Amino acid sequence: MDLGINVIEMLLYLVAIIGFAAINAAYLVWVERKGAGHIQRRTGPKEVGPYGLLQPLADGAKLMSKQLIIPAGVDKPLFMVAPLLAMVPAVMIFVTIPFSENLVARDINIGLLVIFAFASVNVLSLLMGGWASRNKYAVISAARAVSQNVAYEIPLLVMTITIVLVSGSLNLREIVFSQAGAFWHWNWLPTNGNFLGPITFIMFFICYLAETNRAPFDLGEAESELIAGFHTEYGSMGFGLFFMGEYANIVIGSALIVILFLGGWYSPFPEVVPFLGSAGVWWFLLKMYLLIWLVVLIRWTFPRVTLWSLLNLSWKILIPFSLFNLLASAGLVKFLG
Amino acid sequence: MSSQALSQNNERFEVNLGPQHPATHGVLRVKLLMDGEYIVDAEPVLGYIHRMHELMGENRTWAQFLPNMGRLDYLSALSYNLGYVELVEKMAGIEVPERAEYIRVITTEMNRISSHLLWFGAFVLDLGGFTPLLYAFTDREEILDLLESVTGARLTYCYYRFGGCYNDVEDEFLSGCLAFIKRLRARMPMYHNLVTKNVILRQRLERVGPVSAEMCRKYGATGPVLRGSGVNYDVRKNEPYSIYPELDFDVPVYHEGDSMARYMVRMDEIEQCMRIIEQAIAKIPSGPVMAEKVPKMIKPEPGDYYHAVEAARGTFSIRAVSDGKNQAYRMKLRSPTFSNLSLFQEASKGMLLADALALMGSLDLVIPEIDR
Amino acid sequence: MNKANVIQELKALASEGMPEEPEVAAVAEEAAPEAEEGGKAKKAAPPEPRKNGLLEVDYARRGVHVDVQVAADQVVRAAEIVDAAGMTLEAVTGVDWINDKELEVVYDYAYTGGECFRVVVRARIPRDEANIPTITEVFAGANWHERETFDFFGINFEGHPQLEYLLLPEDCDFHPLLKDFKGC
Numbered sequence: 072m073d074l075g076i077n078v079i080e081m082l083l084y085l086v087a088i089i090g091f092a093a094i095n096a097a098y099l100v101w102v103e104r105k106g107a108g109h110i111q112r113r114t115g116p117k118e119v120g121p122y123g124l125l126q127p128l129a130d131g132a133k134l135m136s137k138q139l140i141i142p143a144g145v146d147k148p149l150f151m152v153a154p155l156l157a158m159v160p161a162v163m164i165f166v167t168i169p170f171s172e173n174l175v176a177r178d179i180n181i182g183l184l185v186i187f188a189f190a191s192v193n194v195l196s197l198l199m200g201g202w203a204s205r206n207k208y209a210v211i212s213a214a215r216a217v218s219q220n221v222a223y224e225i226p227l228l229v230m231t232i233t234i235v236l237v238s239g240s241l242n243l244r245e246i247v248f249s250q251a252g253a254f255w256h257w258n259w260l261p262t263n264g265n266f267l268g269p270i271t272f273i274m275f276f277i278c279y280l281a282e283t284n285r286a287p288f289d290l291g292e293a294e295s296e297l298i299a300g301f302h303t304e305y306g307s308m309g310f311g312l313f314f315m316g317e318y319a320n321i322v323i324g325s326a327l328i329v330i331l332f333l334g335g336w337y338s339p340f341p342e343v344v345p346f347l348g349s350a351g352v353w354w355f356l357l358k359m360y361l362l363i364w365l366v367v368l369i370r371w372t373f374p375r376v377t378l379w380s381l382l383n384l385s386w387k388i389l390i391p392f393s394l395f396n397l398l399a400s401a402g403l404v405k406f407l408g
Numbered sequence: 409m410s411s412q413a414l415s416q417n418n419e420r421f422e423v424n425l426g427p428q429h430p431a432t433h434g435v436l437r438v439k440l441l442m443d444g445e446y447i448v449d450a451e452p453v454l455g456y457i458h459r460m461h462e463l464m465g466e467n468r469t470w471a472q473f474l475p476n477m478g479r480l481d482y483l484s485a486l487s488y489n490l491g492y493v494e495l496v497e498k499m500a501g502i503e504v505p506e507r508a509e510y511i512r513v514i515t516t517e518m519n520r521i522s523s524h525l526l527w528f529g530a531f532v533l534d535l536g537g538f539t540p541l542l543y544a545f546t547d548r549e550e551i552l553d554l555l556e557s558v559t560g561a562r563l564t565y566c567y568y569r570f571g572g573c574y575n576d577v578e579d580e581f582l583s584g585c586l587a588f589i590k591r592l593r594a595r596m597p598m599y600h601n602l603v604t605k606n607v608i609l610r611q612r613l614e615r616v617g618p619v620s621a622e623m624c625r626k627y628g629a630t631g632p633v634l635r636g637s638g639v640n641y642d643v644r645k646n647e648p649y650s651i652y653p654e655l656d657f658d659v660p661v662y663h664e665g666d667s668m669a670r671y672m673v674r675m676d677e678i679e680q681c682m683r684i685i686e687q688a689i690a691k692i693p694s695g696p697v698m699a700e701k702v703p704k705m706i707k708p709e710p711g712d713y714y715h716a717v718e719a720a721r722g723t724f725s726i727r728a729v730s731d732g733k734n735q736a737y738r739m740k741l742r743s744p745t746f747s748n749l750s751l752f753q754e755a756s757k758g759m760l761l762a763d764a765l766a767l768m769g770s771l772d773l774v775i776p777e778i779d780r
Numbered sequence: 781m782n783k784a785n786v787i788q789e790l791k792a793l794a795s796e797g798m799p800e801e802p803e804v805a806a807v808a809e810e811a812a813p814e815a816e817e818g819g820k821a822k823k824a825a826p827p828e829p830r831k832n833g834l835l836e837v838d839y840a841r842r843g844v845h846v847d848v849q850v851a852a853d854q855v856v857r858a859a860e861i862v863d864a865a866g867m868t869l870e871a872v873t874g875v876d877w878i879n880d881k882e883l884e885v886v887y888d889y890a891y892t893g894g895e896c897f898r899v900v901v902r903a904r905i906p907r908d909e910a911n912i913p914t915i916t917e918v919f920a921g922a923n924w925h926e927r928e929t930f931d932f933f934g935i936n937f938e939g940h941p942q943l944e945y946l947l948l949p950e951d952c953d954f955h956p957l958l959k960d961f962k963g964c
Contacts, residue, residue, distance in 0.1 A: 111542035207423045211445070211761075286536065287608055295431040295534045296762055372602075374609050375536025377762045378445060454924075455947040462932070463956050498843065625868045625892065627921035639892055647896040714843030714888070714898065716870075727888065729875055738957075742871040742888070750924045779947055 084176040088165045095322045096315035097127035099363065103318075106367045134311040142304050146203040153200035154309045157316030160189040164323050169244045171336040171352035182243040183231060186327065187224075190282070193320060194220035197284075197291060200313065201301035212300030215378055216284065216291040222385035223281040229393040230275045233267075233400045234258055234331045247335030252342075257334035267396050267403070272332045274389055274396070279324040281381065284317065286370035290378050325362040326355075333358050420448060427456045431534055431765045434775035438752075438768075440761075447764050450756045452749055458779040465728075465739025470496050470706045471570065473739070478564035480743060481777035484523035484720035485565045486516045486555075493568040494649060495715035495726050499708035500570065502699055508572035509651045510692040515555060515567065517681040517688075518585060521592070522551040523720035524674045524681075527772045531671070532603055534769035535612055540603050547592055554584050570706065571699030582689050589682045596679065604675065613668035617767030619755050620665055627754075628747035631722025632677065633771060636670035638663035643718035655687050667770040674772070705734050721745050721772050743777045782865070783845075783897055789861045790848045790899070791834040844888075844898040851903065852912045855887065858901045859918040862889045867899065872915075872925035874933040878959040881907045883933055887915070905935070914940040932957035 101116065101123065108115025116123030141147060167182040169175035179185055194217055201213025235241060237258060238249040250257045259272040281288040292300030302313045329335060336355040340347045376384075426437035435456035441449040461480065465473050477492045478485040490512055497504060525548045529541030552562045558577050559567035567574050603609055619629070621637040634641055642659040644652040660676035662669035708730040716725035722744025729738035748771050756764040834848040850858050859869075870888040877884055882904045891897040905912050914937040915922045926937045927946035934955035937943055944950060954961060 107538070111539050112546060113542065207421060211423075214444075289536070293536060293762070295536060296765055298430060371539050373537060373606065374532060374603075374612065375762075376608050377612060377760060379760065380611055455945070455949070458947040460956055466957070495843075498841070625866070626919055628869045628871075628919070628925075629921075630892070634892065641892040646892075646894070712842060712844075712847070712900070714900070716843070716890075723870065723890075725870060725888070727871070727873065727886065738873075738875045740871060740873040740886075746924065747870075747921055750921050754920065 084166070088176060089162055092162045092165055092319050092322070093315065096318040097131060099318040099321065100130070100314070101127050102363070103367050103370075106364065107371050110368070110371045131311070134308055137307040139307040139309055142205065144205045145304065146205070149199045149203035150304075151309075153196045153203060154305065154312035154316070156192060156196035156199065158312045158319065160192040161316050161319035161323060164189045165319075167243060168323070168326050169247065169330070169335065170326075170355050172244070172350070174352055175244065178242070178244055181241045183235065183241045183246070186243075186323070187228065187231070190320070190323070191220075191224060193316070196313075196316070197301045200305065204301070204304035206304050208297045208299075209301050209303050212291045212293075212297045212303075215297075216301060218378070219281060219284070219288065219290060219381060222382050223278045223389075226274060226385060226389040226393040227278040227282060229390070229397050230271050230278070231331070233271050233393075233397050236397075236401055236404055243330050247330055247337070250334040251337060252334075253337075254334065254339040257332060257337075259332040267400050268332075270392070271396055271400070272328075274393060275332065276328065277384075278389065279328060280366065280369070281385070283320045283324050283366075285321065285366055287373040287376050288381055289370075289375060290381060293375055295375075321363060321366060322359070325359045325366070328362055329355060329358045333362075419443065425450075427453075431768065432775070433530060433773060436749075436773065436775050436778070442761065445760050445762075447756050447759050447761060450753055450764060452752055454779055456779065457776050459776075461780045462739050462741060465736050465741070467735060469734045470708075470736065473736070474569075475564075475566045478561070478566050479776065480741065480780060481523075481719060481721065481724075481745075481774045482563050483526055483774055484519050485563065486512075486519040486567065487717055487719035488724055489565060489568045490516050490650070491715060491717035491719070491724050491726055493570055494717065495713060495728060496570050496706060496708075498715055499713050499728065499730065500703065500706045502571045502702055504572055504699055505696045506651070506693050507576075507695045508697040508699075510688050511573050511577050511697060512568060513651055513655070514577075514582075514585060514685050514688045514692075515558065515565075517684045518551050518555060518588075519565070520720045521678050521681045522548045522555075524678050525551075527674060527720075528599070528603075531769040531772075532609070534765055535609060537603070537606075537609070540599070543595075543599070543602075547588075547595060550588050550591070554581060554588060557581055557584075569698065569702075571702035573697045576697045582692070585685055586689060589685060592678070592682065596675075599675070604671075610668065612763075612766055613666065613671055613770070614664075615666050616763045617667045617755060617759065617770060618665045619751060619767075623751055623755065627751040629722070629751055630747065631718070631720070631744050631772075632670050632673040633722065633748050633751075635659065635661050636673045636770075637665040643716050643723050647716060649715075649717060651688070652684075654691070655684050657684050657687075667766050670770040670772075707732055707734050716742075719744055721774065721777070722748060741780055743780060745771065745773050746778045746780075749773055749778055786861060786865045786867075786897075786899065787834070787836070787846055790846065790850075790858060790901070793854055793857055793861065794832050794834045794848050794850050796854070839898075844900045846897075846899045847902070848899065849902045849904070852885075852905045855885070855901060855903050856913050856915055856918060859887065859915040859922075862899055862901070863918050865891070866893055867891045867897070869915075869919040869921050869925070872922055872929055874929045874935055874957065876907075876933060876957060876959045877904070878907070880904075883907050883910050883935060885912055885929065885935060910935045911938055912936070913938050916940060931955070934958065 105115040116126040119125040119129045141150060164186050166176045167179050167185050197216040198213045201209040238246040240246055256262055258268050261268045284291045302310055305313060336352055337350045338347060338354050420441055420443050423440040423442055425440050426432040427435040437453040439451045439453055440447055461476050464476055474492060477488040480488050525544040529544035532540040556562050558581050559565045619637050621639050624634045624637050638661060640659055640661045645659055657680045660673050662672050710730050710732045713728045716723050724744055725742040727740040728736050731737040752768060756767060832849045832851055837844060837847050839845050867889045870890050873886050875884040875886060884902050884904050887901040889899045903912060912935060914926055924946060926940055929935050930937060930943055931945050931948045932955055
């Protein structure tokens, strides 16, 4: 009996999460295109449905109905698995994300660890896709993606440790609980003895842009250099999965920043303010989508950096600073917090 | 770092950049020998859009060859038109009415602005910034509309005639040009704020792809490439033609020789073009736009004739050999980007792929003009 | 740059080829106006192919200042002279004088450092034995120009590092700007 309810519950969660991830990925494409259109003084998609809202469905139907072409000479198993590896871990990560106090599929004590464990699978999919494609551009792109991800995973983790130190937990809900209250209680500002909060926040945001391969750090798919990078040889849903995986990762990254720095589901207003002061999932989603919009803005404004300046930024600036930041935060938390 | 990378011989591989590649803006192919991300050798392979214009020049009359001039460099076609009609006028001794000269200069400079705007957008696109392209196109569109109202074409113009222009311009066109200049003046700071001052862009262009003045000289590079290397050479100043001596404008020169210098030269040239147009519109006299006595059949005296003009990308010159007939005996078209691109192989040695593409973008290539 | 020096050196070079005629330059100068008058005199008797020598031509009319014809084996030295003067190579091209059974290779040089000065150097070679030394050692940019001339005229530039088709397909077997080219 218990087991049956459990199974049903899990299935429901699974469907809801896959649905959430898929809808987000699909509609972020719409947001991106509409946003790009807005920034570039054109309309963006507008023909399919009102405001082009059905465009993602049409795109999805097109991608799914296309033939999956497997070029001659590719490493077939790897070639087929790579897009799956891009999408599946992203869905898995959603399991641990608390959208509000109770809206979480699995409240795991080591939630943060789970997220980073699954997130690091993403680079494997880029490497496999690039390598298996038997295309020189894809191989160059895969090499770039790996060096970029290795370089940025380190400061990202070090800065996460800083937050863990301040919050005293690896559980995502606990981390949010430690930021209870209006916006000046959140980790992005110097609160809770975390005096280096703003620096940590900005560095974390940069690392997150780099980790998700977003402009200006989208070296893996630098279209003016590498055509389409690791997914040059992919068409149909192979490409579609890579694409959705990329957007799912953006959602995850933004959700993670909201949890770690922006007070999760808490309202930016003090609790005494009527309506606006109450915490809830809408605040979480609002913050998350604002961050995503910021990412879209950045993509359509800046040119791309080169690989060396990207790696220099990580190894020469972000890693030393994040280590220093960790030590300083630890000291501050110990003596002042 | 680069020499170290080049010394290792073990993991080199060849990459075909093009003929279909987003960065080559057309059908240029570059055979790259790479060592990781470093370029060991980059050999441009031309000819994918070769149309043998020079042979067409030999079997068409002087007038029949005129439309071909719009098909070389489709982005600044009027400069090429101008070069050709001035050459034929020089051969046949045709005097051009003053008003026609002014119209020619105004339209040519408008065309130059549109060419530089398109380059600006495409260049930033090469560097991964998508948005400036659309902004530049908005402005370029205005120029194309204005030029269309006079020439009837948007891209492959054939507006000048031996001895003048096809038709007179109306005052609306001139006031439209002034309105456009006012608009572009207001928008130039936006371009500089959005792009020129962007720290990522500066990082990618400054000290990247240096081309020395000596290299320019050995390869015959001209135009903004040469001026970005510190050589003050502009055919409009050094070998004046048309009414340029009567107009007051500066030749922007930058001494760094890097991609940023070439970028700045073109951006400053847009400003200078606007100055030229304003002065020309202020000074334009009334009168006919076509010489009265233009022979129907042009038969120049035998011999060699040479004429050079400053196109948007450098010196465009024509060497025509006449044997006294109504067709050229030999028509040599010297296109600027042909020489400008030829230095790419030497200049890109040991560079990173991304930097080499920035260098290639800063050369401002138009492939149909290279291949002719 | 000293224009007079360049002219002097080119003149000396051009007259080197024909020691039996000490005043080649003068002869050439006389010949030039005759050729330029063109028209009627020409139809009666086609003029002789131009002899080697230097002309200072009417810039306003012709677009160049100095026009010098040298022997085929002197083009490299001519290039060295203009290179020493700091001039740049604008183009290399050919002309097919089929009636004289000769091909002409034309080098356009310009000065980009200041006041305009254009020099054209030309050399004539027999049509059936179209060999001329390359000037890529002097001007690296001549590489592509000479390849293009090879494409169009089949002129063999001796010592060229990579004399392959540049603009034409690599497997073609014709040279379209030769006057006896009848299409392919």
